Amino acid sequence: MASIIEVxxxxxxxxxxxxxxxxxxxxxxGEVYGFLGQNGAGKSTTIRMLLTLIQPAxxxxxxxxxxxxxxxxxxxxxxxxIIEKPDLYKxxxxxxxxxxxxRLSGIHLTKKELLQGLDRVGLAExxxxxxxxxxxxxxxxxxIACALVHNPQLIILDEPSNGLDPQGIADVRNLxxxxxxxxxxxxxxxxxxxxxxxxxxxxxxxxxxxxxVAEGKVSDLLNPADTLVLLETDNDERTxxxxxxxEWGKTVQQNGRGIVLKMHRREIPSLNEDLVRQGIRxxxxxxxxxxxxYFLTLTTANQHVDAYTA
Amino acid sequence: MKMFFSFLLAFFxxxxxxxxxxxxxxxxxxxxxxxxxxxxxxxLKLDVSFINAQESDVTVYFKKPNKxxxxxxxxxxxxxxxxxxxxxxxxxxxxxxxxVPGGKAVVDGITTTIVKLIPTDESSDVVLSxxxxxxxxxxxRKAVVTTKESGTYDVxxxxxxxxxxxxxxxxxxxxxxxxxxxxxxxxxxxxKGEKKVEDKNKNxxxxxxxxxxxxxINKGVSExxxx
Amino acid sequence: xWTLTRLELFKIFxxxxxxxxxxxxxxxxxxxxxxxxxxxxxxxxxxxxNINAAFDIEGKKLNGYFVFYLILHTLLVHIPLLICLxxxxxxxxxxxxxxxxxxxxxxxxxxxxxxxxFFASGIYTLGxxxxxxxxxxxxxxxxxxxxxxxxxxxxxxxxxxxxxxxxRYVAAYGFAALSMITVASIAFLFSxxxxxxxxxxxxxxxxxxxxxxxxxxxxxxxxxxxPYLFTNHMLNWxxxxxxxxxxxEVLKSALILLLHIVLFVSLAVWFFRKKDILS
Numbered sequence: 001m002a003s004i005i006e007v008x009x010x011x012x013x014x015x016x017x018x019x020x021x022x023x024x025x026x027x028x029x030g031e032v033y034g035f036l037g038q039n040g041a042g043k044s045t046t047i048r049m050l051l052t053l054i055q056p057a058x059x060x061x062x063x064x065x066x067x068x069x070x071x072x073x074x075x076x077x078x079x080x081x082i083i084e085k086p087d088l089y090k091x092x093x094x095x096x097x098x099x100x101x102x103r104l105s106g107i108h109l110t111k112k113e114l115l116q117g118l119d120r121v122g123l124a125e126x127x128x129x130x131x132x133x134x135x136x137x138x139x140x141x142x143x144i145a146c147a148l149v150h151n152p153q154l155i156i157l158d159e160p161s162n163g164l165d166p167q168g169i170a171d172v173r174n175l176x177x178x179x180x181x182x183x184x185x186x187x188x189x190x191x192x193x194x195x196x197x198x199x200x201x202x203x204x205x206x207x208x209x210x211x212x213v214a215e216g217k218v219s220d221l222l223n224p225a226d227t228l229v230l231l232e233t234d235n236d237e238r239t240x241x242x243x244x245x246x247e248w249g250k251t252v253q254q255n256g257r258g259i260v261l262k263m264h265r266r267e268i269p270s271l272n273e274d275l276v277r278q279g280i281r282x283x284x285x286x287x288x289x290x291x292x293x294y295f296l297t298l299t300t301a302n303q304h305v306d307a308y309t310a
Numbered sequence: 311m312k313m314f315f316s317f318l319l320a321f322f323x324x325x326x327x328x329x330x331x332x333x334x335x336x337x338x339x340x341x342x343x344x345x346x347x348x349x350x351x352x353x354l355k356l357d358v359s360f361i362n363a364q365e366s367d368v369t370v371y372f373k374k375p376n377k378x379x380x381x382x383x384x385x386x387x388x389x390x391x392x393x394x395x396x397x398x399x400x401x402x403x404x405x406x407x408x409x410v411p412g413g414k415a416v417v418d419g420i421t422t423t424i425v426k427l428i429p430t431d432e433s434s435d436v437v438l439s440x441x442x443x444x445x446x447x448x449x450x451r452k453a454v455v456t457t458k459e460s461g462t463y464d465v466x467x468x469x470x471x472x473x474x475x476x477x478x479x480x481x482x483x484x485x486x487x488x489x490x491x492x493x494x495x496x497x498x499x500x501x502k503g504e505k506k507v508e509d510k511n512k513n514x515x516x517x518x519x520x521x522x523x524x525x526x527i528n529k530g531v532s533e534x535x536x537x
Numbered sequence: 538x539w540t541l542t543r544l545e546l547f548k549i550f551x552x553x554x555x556x557x558x559x560x561x562x563x564x565x566x567x568x569x570x571x572x573x574x575x576x577x578x579x580x581x582x583x584x585x586x587n588i589n590a591a592f593d594i595e596g597k598k599l600n601g602y603f604v605f606y607l608i609l610h611t612l613l614v615h616i617p618l619l620i621c622l623x624x625x626x627x628x629x630x631x632x633x634x635x636x637x638x639x640x641x642x643x644x645x646x647x648x649x650x651x652x653x654x655f656f657a658s659g660i661y662t663l664g665x666x667x668x669x670x671x672x673x674x675x676x677x678x679x680x681x682x683x684x685x686x687x688x689x690x691x692x693x694x695x696x697x698x699x700x701x702x703x704x705r706y707v708a709a710y711g712f713a714a715l716s717m718i719t720v721a722s723i724a725f726l727f728s729x730x731x732x733x734x735x736x737x738x739x740x741x742x743x744x745x746x747x748x749x750x751x752x753x754x755x756x757x758x759x760x761x762x763x764p765y766l767f768t769n770h771m772l773n774w775x776x777x778x779x780x781x782x783x784x785x786e787v788l789k790s791a792l793i794l795l796l797h798i799v800l801f802v803s804l805a806v807w808f809f810r811k812k813d814i815l816s
Contacts, residue, residue, distance in 0.1 A: 048638075048813075048814070048815075051638075051641075051642040052641065052642065053638055053641055053642065053813065053814040053815075054813040054814065054815070055811070055813060072644070072646075073644040073645070073646065074644070075644075076642060076643060076644040077644035079642070081642050083638050083639070083642070084635075085635070086635075086639075087634050087635025087636055087639070088636065088639075089548065089551075089634070089636060090634070091551055091552055091553070092548075092551060096551075100544055100547075100548075101639070101643070103540060103544060104541075104544065104640065104643040104644075104645060105643055105644060106644055146639070
């Protein structure tokens with residue numbers, strides 16, 4: 001599929017701090033693209049550059065096949081966004097906010113159409129309420145509605161699940177998946193909820209200190225061959241001795257929580273069988289193959305892994 | 311003897327002249343006496359260094375013997391205070407006076423006889439009146455009046471259609487004024503940055519000019535007008 | 538552009554803060570009219586004491602035109618501060634609310650966005666002045682009637698015929714609009730640099746106050762600065778109440794104010810176009 005976003009060599013420095021350093025990535029049309037990084041890694045800066053809030057010091061951005069610097073209006077008329085928490089006009093109603101953002105995007109919607117937009121995010125009943133009476137979650141949902149009001153092809157969401165309860169988080173996830181799978185929209189989403197990204201995203205990009213550390217399909221990056229397994233048994237010493245004497249021993253470690261091994265995901269049942277055959281009672285066998293682990297491993301958070309595995 | 315005869319001659323001349331001036335004044339008075347009242351329309355222009363007033367339409371009312379009012383309909387009129395008026399009739403004092411001849415002078419190209427009047431009443435505000443009388447038309451062309459309270463003022467009159475009534479077409483009244491100044495900080499004015507050159511003479515004198523368009527003479531004027 | 542401006546006006550007039558200025562002006566005008574109704578004659582006596590000594594002044598001195606002139610004289614010193622309340626908020630207020638980043642991501646050029654905000658501030662300013670004119674002039678004329686207008690300057694009194702006053706007020710209104718929009722443009726410029734509207738509002742107010750003080754003080758060292766102070770030129774609405782009107786001076790001041798507006802707005806747009814929106 002054609003690239004919807006094409007970024008090459010993007011850089012931005014604030015005083016002496018290089019917030020983004022030579023970043024390049026590509027987002028294909030119709031996919032959900034996860035954007036991950038620690039706090040201060042450069043995610044917000046990158047997103048703001050994509051939305052022309054910040055001028056890049058170097059590099060190029062192409063969106064929907066057009067050079068952003070020269071086709072700003074055309075591009076942005078097809079982009080919807082939430083940047084950090086969605087701050088709206090508190091003294092206006094939900095309907096007034098939505099109407100205003102629709103007009104700013106160059107479209108004029110009827111009241112019915114606006115209400116449909118609010119209904120999509122579960123706010124139709126609060127259409128005439130002033131935003132200052134809304135909870136954080138409701139503001140978030142209204143922000144999403146505003147981002148979608150002009151039916152954009154590309155939607156950029158920065159922390160869309162912020163402030164939402166579990167049901168709200170699930171709703172946002174389903175909305176994003178629906179937009180992508182059913183309507184063919186491209187979603188560029190950054191989130192701290194790694195589990196959500198793991199479930200939603202087709203591809204992802206991880207940055208650390210302004211630089212790319214990983215990019216690609218989620219399925220490829222989260223390699224089943226590198227699954228961490230945490231083992232709790234009735235006799236750790238006997239277990240370690242057994243494992244050390246076998247092929248399992250190549251990756252075995254022990255820490256305060258139990259015994260850790262690294263293996264291919266499909267070998268887990270075999271491990272279990274071997275342990276049982278040895279008469280070792282297994283209390284728990286957990287596969288820690290998650291985006292969180294992957295993320296923490298790649299970013300400057302090795303101390304977390306060490307603490308985990310020590 | 312020579313001295314005696316010179317004195318006699320001077321006395322005869324003076325008294326004969328005095329009689330002539332008096333007769334002239336009586337002629338002027340007789341003319342003015344014909345006017346019991348009038349209502350006149352005209353334009354009033356006040357020219358004082360510290361009062362900038364636009365020329366305005368006024369109505370002037372007079373009723374014998376000395377009721378005089380200048381009114382501006384729907385507006386504001388500013389006139390000098392204190393017994394001073396642009397009423398010709400008031401130039402001739404009501405009470406007793408002594409006349410002293412003053413010779414001749416040309417006013418507006420017309421030869422006039424100068425008559426000085428010294429009021430005999432010591433309580434009178436007027437100290438001396440110098441009238442420039444046009445003998446031919448029996449009208450006062452100019453007057454210079456010195457008062458105790460208001461200093462010296464002069465009145466200059468020109469005549470036209472209403473000469474027969476002794477009523478002027480145009481009256482220019484000159485008087486003394488004081489300086490006037492307010493700090494700019496109070497008035498919040500735009501500062502052009504110019505330094506104003508002070509004309510000391512100009513600041514001290516002002517004029518009122520009334521140019522009459524027409525008179526309605528002896529048609530009756532209500533007392534209410536003068537309240 | 539008109540759509541954008543309408544949206545900006547919609548936002549301005551939905552904010553409660555906007556109406557503070559209208560309320561304040563309404564109150565001040567009502568108070569002045571009430572005071573003049575109650576004790577206007579004494580005020581006239583005081584004002585005319587210098588010339589009352591030597592002149593008889595006949596006619597309706599205390600009239601609607603005079604009261605409105607007094608209102609203008611008072612308010613046109615204070616309205617600039619009220620203008621700052623709104624103009625200083627148009628950009629910085631949005632930055633503070635977090636809505637500025639949403640606006641800038643819309644398919645609207647930054648120049649258009651800024652100009653629409655400025656036009657909206659200008660329309661608000663005109664609205665405020667019109668409200669003042671209607672309430673001040675119509676109210677005063679209704680209460681006090683019309684007559685000639687007496688204007689007090691530092692070195693003279695000016696007496697203007699009643700049929701020659703109204704056009705002067707219309708002209709003064711136009712000039713005052715230019716003056717107030719100049720103030721709005723300063724607050725607007727300051728608004729670009731802040732993420733909170735307090736700074737631009739107070740900053741613009743401070744500039745106006747300091748310059749007004751320099752303008753009104755008759756100290757030689759300050760007199761050198763006066764031709765360059767926009768607050769000095771703002772006072773030239775009074776030029777329409779001179780007799781005769783010095784059109785050269787009035788037009789000169791109007792042009793200077795216009796240049797200020799163009800300069801400040803251009804700077805505001807220029808800086809905003811280059812600015813990284815971090816709010």
